[in-house]
Structure formats: structure tokens, C-alpha cells
Amino acid sequence: MNSWLAQHQAACGRAVRRLLAAPLNTLLSLLVIGIALTIPAFGYLVLDSLRQLGHGAAGAQQVSVFMQLDASKKDVSEIEARLQAAAPGRWRFVPRDEALARLKGNEGMAEIVASLPRNPLPDAFVVEPPNPAPEALEVLKKEISGWPRVEHVQLDSAWVRRFDAFIRIGRLALGMLAAVFAAGLVAVTFNTIRLQVLGHAAEIEVARMIGATDAFISRPFHYFGALQGAAGGLLAALLVALGLALLAAPVGELAALYGAQFALRTPGLAEVAALVGCGGLLGWLGGQLSVHLSLRQFD
Structure with a gap:
């Protein structure tokens, strides 16, 4: 058990060092991942705020x-x-x-x-x-x-039905958009880790010659993808919070002109954890696919 933990700790440390070794490339990758996660997350919070507004509107439930x-x-x-x-x-x-x-x-x-x-x-x-x-x-x-x-x-349920249909369409469109961006995130991670694997081709060949298994060789790259995706998810949460903070005052003024009170909901701990976890999972998936196909080419 201690040996297993030590191997994973060493693999995670190597992944962190590889991220820090190329700060510019890492920053650009994080920006791509963060933007890919920001748009669906921002749309989700806006739709959720609109849903709460519709349910709390005076007369909507009377x-x-x-x-x-x-x-x-x-x-x-x-x-x-x-x-x-x-x-x-x-x-x-x-x-x-x-x-x-x-x-x-x-x-x-x-x-x-x-x-x-x-x-x-x-x-x-x-x-x-x-x-x-x-x-x-x-x-x-x-x-x-x-x-x-x-x-x-x-x-007066006609507008309630229209509003409910609008929310359902928005969620469907948001789900499709999220799926597209998730595929793009996996592709970005796939390409990044593929370059990492090719850059360490000689090291991988030597490790195989001395008996290293594919799982041992792949582990640092898996951690690399997961850490990169998780960091991108955290960046996405910050971008969403910043965007909502910038829109808070104009949206409040617009709602006041119509005699209503409306505020965009900011991401909570659950949403931040979901973004980080989703980014880490997609990054790990991209790394898994990239390393698996790259090692097959070495074979």
C-alpha cells in the first residue's frame, strides 16, 4: 500500500514539474480550457437565475x-x-x-x-x-x-408556459453547447499530452527496456491531464464570478426600471467543485486516450 501511494505521489510530482517547466504553454492551455468551461457554466447560472425569477414573480403562482x-x-x-x-x-x-x-x-x-x-x-x-x-x-x-x-x-398561465418552454430550450441548447466544448477540451488535452509523450519518447523507450509497465509510464501523463483540467476548471469559476460581478450593477438597474428586483446568482462552492471536477475528469480522459494511442504507436 505504501509503495502504491509512493508511486502515485511521485507521478503527481512529475506532472506538476512538467506543468511548471513550460509556463507559457501551460497558461495558454489553461486559458483554452477555462474559456471552454466558462461559457456553459455562465449560461447555466443565468438560466437558473431566470428560473428563480419566473417562479418568484408576483402572480406567477397565484x-x-x-x-x-x-x-x-x-x-x-x-x-x-x-x-x-x-x-x-x-x-x-x-x-x-x-x-x-x-x-x-x-x-x-x-x-x-x-x-x-x-x-x-x-x-x-x-x-x-x-x-x-x-x-x-x-x-x-x-x-x-x-x-x-x-x-x-x-x-394567467400562458406566459408561465412560454417561460417554462424558453427555459427548457435554453437548457437543451446549453447541454449541446457544453457537449461541444467538452469534446474540444478533451481534444486540447489530447494534443497537449501527445506532444508531451513525443517529447519524452527516448525516456519512455529506456523505461520500457528496464521493465517499466505501461501503467507506470502513463501515470504521470494522466495526472498531467487531470491537474491541467482541474486548474482550467478553477480558472473558469473565477471568470464566471468576475463576469457576473461586472453584470450585477447593470442588470440590477435594468430590473429596477421595470419595477422588479433581480440579481444574477454567483457560483457557490458546489458549482466551483463541479467545474473543477468536470475539468479534471475531461483532462484525465484526454490524457488517457492520448497516452494509450501513443504507446500503441511505440509498440
Whole structure:
């Protein structure tokens, strides 16, 4: 066990020395890997922020239940009991007098409301279901519509469906883009390590002559690819955080102009770890393929 650990430690040390031996080449490779990982990661965080904005938008998760104009307090109590039994999430009762007072408080509506002979607004319930999926909202709307003394159930889910479709398309496009960049990252690592193998061809031949196995010869190159990819992932996390920080103020000002509060989500520890791990895995894969094919050519 100690011998196995010592071999891996020595291989990792050799990989680090090879990275430091050519700083310019290493820097350029890290930039390529970092940019390849930055674009999908940046798109993921932007889409996730938009998804949270859509789910948290006022009215996006609300179902308005309007009673009939002649509904009595007993009818309202029955609907309250049904809502408690159904447990559709949070809900609140809006009396018709309160709704009229709110309408009267709107600019330019006071004179119009004063001219009305009676209150034309019904009692209503505003329901905020826990599941914001458009399909779940439609099921809830259909269920409440069948309750007694319910005149109308309003659900403005058209834009929610469009927004949900936009997020799904964005995720699909982002996944395809990530796959393309992942293939490019593997190709970059493959080419870099292939040059490393060719540069140490004489050393590899001597090692084979004295009985070194292919696993022993390949191990430093595998670590080289993994370390290079992991460092590129860390650089990508820094670039994403920097880009989001630069966009934070303009995006906040734009949202304020529309009377909303919106902030782009910065990468957390989980996202940083995922970028580093993904970069390391892809770098290791590129190194594995490159060394395997190169050693076959030596054979």
C-alpha cells in the first residue's frame, strides 16, 4: 500500500514539474480550457437565475377564485373549508369591500368607483400553490372550478408556459453547447499530452527496456491531464464570478426600471467543485486516450 501511494505521489510530482517547466504553454492551455468551461457554466447560472425569477414573480403562482355575486358568508365558509381540506398551499380571502377599496385607491379610479350604484366586485380567494408547474396549476384550476358557488377561476398561465418552454430550450441548447466544448477540451488535452509523450519518447523507450509497465509510464501523463483540467476548471469559476460581478450593477438597474428586483446568482462552492471536477475528469480522459494511442504507436 505504501509503495502504491509512493508511486502515485511521485507521478503527481512529475506532472506538476512538467506543468511548471513550460509556463507559457501551460497558461495558454489553461486559458483554452477555462474559456471552454466558462461559457456553459455562465449560461447555466443565468438560466437558473431566470428560473428563480419566473417562479418568484408576483402572480406567477397565484390562482384567483371569484365567488358568485350573491354568495353568502356560508358559501364563503364552505370554500374555506374545502381549501383547508385540499391543502393547495397558502391562500387568503379578499372580501369584496376590500377589493373595492383597493380599486378606489388606484389613480383615476376614485370617481369611477364613486359613481357605481353598488359594489360590482365579488368575494375572492387568492391561492398560492406549492407546485408552480403549469400542469399542476391547470389541474388545480379545474378542481376548484367545480366547487359550488364559484363563478370563475383565473389563472394567467400562458406566459408561465412560454417561460417554462424558453427555459427548457435554453437548457437543451446549453447541454449541446457544453457537449461541444467538452469534446474540444478533451481534444486540447489530447494534443497537449501527445506532444508531451513525443517529447519524452527516448525516456519512455529506456523505461520500457528496464521493465517499466505501461501503467507506470502513463501515470504521470494522466495526472498531467487531470491537474491541467482541474486548474482550467478553477480558472473558469473565477471568470464566471468576475463576469457576473461586472453584470450585477447593470442588470440590477435594468430590473429596477421595470419595477422588479433581480440579481444574477454567483457560483457557490458546489458549482466551483463541479467545474473543477468536470475539468479534471475531461483532462484525465484526454490524457488517457492520448497516452494509450501513443504507446500503441511505440509498440
